[in-house]
Amino acid sequence: MIAGDDVLCGTIAAVIARRHINRIIADIGASIPLDGKRDYFRLHQSRFADLLAAIPPDAGGRALEIGVNPGLFTQILVRAGYHVRGTDLFPEHRAELWRSLGVEVRRWNIDTEPPPYPPASFDLVFFSEVIEHLANPPIDALATIRELLVPGGYLVLSTPNQFYLKSRLRTMMDIILLRPFEHDEEFRRWAGLKAEARYYTHSRLYSMRQLCWMLEQSGFAIIRRRYCDPWERVGLEWHRLPRYPHRWLTKALLWSVTRAIPPARSMLLVVARRPPA
Template sequence: MSMDHALQAALNDIQARFPFRDYIGPSVGLEMDAIVRELGRVFPEGFQGKRLLDIGCGPMDKTGVLQRMGFSCSGVDDLGDPWHRRGDNLARIRRFATDLGIEFFLQEAGSTTIPFPTGSFDVVCLLGVIEHLHESPRLVLNAAGQFLKPGGVVVVEMPNSVNLRKRLSMLAGRSSLPPVDQFYHSIGPWRGHVREYTLDETVFICRTNGFEILTATTFEPFAAEKLKPPFRQVYQLLGRCFRSLQSMLLVVGRRPAGWQPAAADEEAFRRAIAHGVPAGIA
């Protein structure tokens, strides 16, 4: 079976099994297409027998697709979004994981504990995770590297902070940040996007953490779902002509032999904040 047919079969199966109707829209299929294609280049022999850890896996819709593609998947998340805990949703998510054979660990709120053996995964995914962090991405990238086998890969996917929609919003005098009413009415620590990144910035954080960059690209999963003709075609054409305008970014990095976690570097931090600050202050 071709990769395209296998992915479509996996998506169809997960859509049928997933406990929340209409959660998995067309954009998820396009996201998974981009991710699976890049992983296919890393593992041309196929995914069977490869172990994958999905950090911040959420309700495991994407984890489920990867499981159906042949990976042996583990997931970790605190499932702390309000809807995760509404009614019996948490139990339904856990049953979904169990039925698919996904090894899932539910973290305590605020915990960074991940109870899997270090150096035991071929792939660690950070899909829509880094933009939510209130602290340096160094910490979660260190965790990814520690759980990878030598030669394993980290997959980082997140919104492109300078995509066309955001640029148009700012030109129209609107914020490119999450809606202010969501932030104002939020309860407890903010769980929305804290800092989004450009493609170059994402390459920087991965490379600075010691990963060898295999792929750095953007893609457009949302235009087909959210825009109607002719705006859809214009949006997609602009994205093909200017890749920095596309909605999502994807970086794949390999853990090289001898990789070590990145340590906090006070001197590097001092130099970074010194830009534009009068001498003698930073």
């Protein structure tokens, strides 16, 4: 009975934690002005919830968010009680928001520059939807993140899944229709990118095995790995069904398939730890 009670208590605690996360995210969403980033928030709110839920319960409160723009997840972290600092290629784009939040944001290109903070400055680092934009192989960047963490500190990392079902279906259609995998317009846009503008596009995607291997090569211990489905849920709000029935039903079918086949989901999420000293 003790084991059963432990499982029940753990389930109840998880439900309470998720409700708290959903409340924080709903509060931030309601506070976004009409001329703000509401569309971005609608697209990314499920990802934000997955990231917040992934934080280990014993993580400390000093958090670094790498790639803070447009600042919505930064607001969520502040509301959740973390002492947040951030880095970005263009911190000036949301300077007023950083001031209002009391968050220091420093310029940093993690792909090419030394870190703007000393080693062992943070208990927790968020590296969400960034690694796929790096032009160089990410192992050095991941090793730099490890050094920024205190011994025993955590990295929460997310990136699109190379084997997302929707992407694989699109590739199959390209093969059947004899189309190039990279459409001409997308290729020309990529070919014309210069300097830091190249970071606006994806350099490459990764599988879960590749991602975990790079983390281990960088000196991390993998604590948790999970296939998440935030992008499948976008557009499945009930009020959209009468307006876009065919699109809604297609999305619902895709979501039902990826729920049954986790490795086909849209996002990889890994929690890794710098080994304790």
